Amino acid sequence: MFRNKFVFTGFVFIIWMSFFDQNNLLVQIDRLQALNEAKGKADYYLEETEVAKQQLKELLTNEQTLEKFAREKYYMKKPNEDVFVIVK
Numbered sequence: 001m002f003r004n005k006f007v008f009t010g011f012v013f014i015i016w017m018s019f020f021d022q023n024n025l026l027v028q029i030d031r032l033q034a035l036n037e038a039k040g041k042a043d044y045y046l047e048e049t050e051v052a053k054q055q056l057k058e059l060l061t062n063e064q065t066l067e068k069f070a071r072e073k074y075y076m077k078k079p080n081e082d083v084f085v086i087v088k
Contacts, residue, residue: 018025058065070076077083 059069060066071083075083075085
């Protein structure tokens with residue numbers, strides 16, 4: 001009889017925590033999915049930051065790359081030169 005009280009109480013506790021509590025099992029699963037999604041976004045942005053750092057390093061060290069960037073991004077040109085922008 002004494003053992004059955006503990007088993008019953010434990011069973012009720014597990015049921016309560018799994019379905020009726022504020023932090024029930026479904027909420028925990030949703031939070032875990034949101035956490036994994038946030039970690040994925042963080043990894044993506046870390047990779048993008050590394051790419052941007054590499055591009056910045058390349059722009060600061062290579063004059064040809066800097067000139068190409070200025071011409072493509074800001075439509076800069078040399079004196080006596082015409083620039084035609086073709087939109088695709």
